[in-house]
Amino acid sequence: MAEPFIHLAGVRKDYGGHPAISDASFDVMPGELVALVGPSGCGKSTLLKILAGLHAHDGGELRIGSATHPFDPGRDVGMVFQAPLLLKWRRILENVLLPAEILGLPRAEARDRARGLLALVGLAGYEDKYPYELSGGMQQRAAIARALVHDPKLVLMDEPFGALDALTREKMNLELLRIWKEAGKTIVFVTHGISEAVFLGTRVVVLTAGPARMADNFEVELPHPRSLDIKTHERFGDYTRRIYRHLGME
Amino acid sequence: MNSKLTRWTLALLAHLAVLLAWYLFVRLGHVPKFVMPSPGATLDALLEPKYSWWTNVAVTGTEIFGGYLLALAAGVALALLFTWSKTLEAFFMPLLVSLNMIPKVALGPLIIVWFKYGVLPNSIMAFSIAVFPILLTTARGLREIEPELLDLVRSLKGSRWQLFAKIQLPGALPYIFSGMKVGAILAVAGAIVGEFLGSDKGLGYLMLQVQVTLDTPAMFMAVLLITMIGMLLYGVVLTLERLLVPKDARIG
Numbered sequence: 001m002a003e004p005f006i007h008l009a010g011v012r013k014d015y016g017g018h019p020a021i022s023d024a025s026f027d028v029m030p031g032e033l034v035a036l037v038g039p040s041g042c043g044k045s046t047l048l049k050i051l052a053g054l055h056a057h058d059g060g061e062l063r064i065g066s067a068t069h070p071f072d073p074g075r076d077v078g079m080v081f082q083a084p085l086l087l088k089w090r091r092i093l094e095n096v097l098l099p100a101e102i103l104g105l106p107r108a109e110a111r112d113r114a115r116g117l118l119a120l121v122g123l124a125g126y127e128d129k130y131p132y133e134l135s136g137g138m139q140q141r142a143a144i145a146r147a148l149v150h151d152p153k154l155v156l157m158d159e160p161f162g163a164l165d166a167l168t169r170e171k172m173n174l175e176l177l178r179i180w181k182e183a184g185k186t187i188v189f190v191t192h193g194i195s196e197a198v199f200l201g202t203r204v205v206v207l208t209a210g211p212a213r214m215a216d217n218f219e220v221e222l223p224h225p226r227s228l229d230i231k232t233h234e235r236f237g238d239y240t241r242r243i244y245r246h247l248g249m250e
Numbered sequence: 251m252n253s254k255l256t257r258w259t260l261a262l263l264a265h266l267a268v269l270l271a272w273y274l275f276v277r278l279g280h281v282p283k284f285v286m287p288s289p290g291a292t293l294d295a296l297l298e299p300k301y302s303w304w305t306n307v308a309v310t311g312t313e314i315f316g317g318y319l320l321a322l323a324a325g326v327a328l329a330l331l332f333t334w335s336k337t338l339e340a341f342f343m344p345l346l347v348s349l350n351m352i353p354k355v356a357l358g359p360l361i362i363v364w365f366k367y368g369v370l371p372n373s374i375m376a377f378s379i380a381v382f383p384i385l386l387t388t389a390r391g392l393r394e395i396e397p398e399l400l401d402l403v404r405s406l407k408g409s410r411w412q413l414f415a416k417i418q419l420p421g422a423l424p425y426i427f428s429g430m431k432v433g434a435i436l437a438v439a440g441a442i443v444g445e446f447l448g449s450d451k452g453l454g455y456l457m458l459q460v461q462v463t464l465d466t467p468a469m470f471m472a473v474l475l476i477t478m479i480g481m482l483l484y485g486v487v488l489t490l491e492r493l494l495v496p497k498d499a500r501i502g
Contacts, residue, residue, distance in 0.1 A: 049401070052401065052405045053405060054401055054404055054405060073407075074406065074407040075406065075407075077405045077406070079398075079401065079402050079405055081398040081401075081402075083396070083398065085396055085398055085399050085402070087416075087417065087420065087421070088496065089420050089421075089423070089495065089496050090420075098402075098416065099402075099406055101412075101416065102403060102406045102408040102412055102416070103406055130496060150406070158398075
């Protein structure tokens with residue numbers, strides 16, 4: 001059995017004396033796409049920030065990286081948020097290059113890589129546009145390219161499609177699976193969409209609020225590559241019911 | 251393109267119309283020259299060497315541009331300092347808001363006591379009146395950064411300087427320019443008030459000198475030249491904004 005890329009055992013985080021997360025224990029293998037699902041206030045965004053190295057945890061064990069997949073916390077994290085957060089005074093290509101600039105990566109190589117990534121996310125030809133010239137879904141594609149430009153080992157996504165309309169969201173889910181396959185990254189994906197979590201995840205971690213704790217962690221045994229048809233699969237229904245049960249919505 | 255040309259033409263026409271109205275009013279109303287000179291009489295004053303126009307323009311221009319540049323540098327630097335230290339901001343910001351309430355014109359006599367009269371105190375006058383809008387809008391602009399963008403930079407261990415240079419400053423530029431535009435107008439007023447209060451050179455000083463002899467054409471010419479200095483400053487600010495801020499991000 002290979003070593004996990006991310007290992008959490010009893011990770012806890014307190015806010016003002018109350019636990020914002022407790023009992024978070026799960027492993028993520030290299031190249032997995034893990035969906036963290038739960039209601040508002042379950043601490044899923046906080047957990048993501050802990051993984052990003054932005055917050056310290058207050059208890060438990062957290063390890064990222066392994067002998068075969070070393071991890072440098074300063075340069076191996078890519079982040080995507082609910083809002084694209086593109087810099088409106090920069091053209092798309094320059095926006096994608098931002099992390100490479102911050103890390104001081106060689107310019108010419110980074111530009112080539114950025115162009116390649118824009119093609120990967122379906123934005124070839126938009127390099128010289130300004131963000132306002134792109135739709136919300138296209139801006140989010142650019143944000144994904146930006147999160148990949150410095151070739152990080154871990155990509156953290158905080159409800160990246162939460163602000164998109166339902167149709168665009170389904171389309172972006174399919175796109176993300178394709179990008180994930182091609183880029184070969186480990187992805188941790190925070191969402192409150194239950195079917196989105198099952199559709200995307202190789203693994204689903206369920207967090208509940210009040211009390212904030214980890215309620216479940218299971219592997220999603222659905223075939224890849226996945227298409228929207230999979231939502232009619234019997235096991236898809238079983239997984240979503242399992243999550244609903246934890247969230248007390250059955 | 252066509253609509254741009256139309257807009258320029260209309261703007262020019264509006265200015266010419268005022269000039270024409272001015273001319274007709276004086277001409278048809280038989281208004282005496284010491285009450286209101288005609289455009290022609292005003293222009294004649296420009297040819298009169300005794301007013302030393304160019305020296306006075308240079309002095310007033312130096313006061314306005316000097317005071318303004320000082321206000322820009324100090325305003326942006328202080329605002330930056332405030333975004334780096336919450337304590338400094340909490341300490342100084344309320345104080346600055348109070349200081350901003352002081353009518354700067356009322357400081358004029360004090361500035362003369364402290365700095366005598368001349369170019370320096372008038373620049374200080376222009377500075378003191380222009381610095382607040384620049385400081386306040388810049389501080390606001392630098393604060394506008396989205397917290398997630400901050401997370402993005404911090405997750406890459408970006409430096410404070412990178413955050414400022416790549417995100418905060420360009421993001422604040424539309425705000426800085428809106429403060430700069432207000433400041434430009436105020437700097438002109440500040441310098442002229444300074445010259446009214448105590449000076450031995452400059453267009454404001456000249457106006458007081460010729461006022462006693464009811465030399466209205468010279469006063470008109472002085473006002474026109476002051477306005478043109480102000481328009482030059484404002485034009486420089488607008489041009490810089492056009493070059494540095496994408497159209498979508500500008501604040502009207």
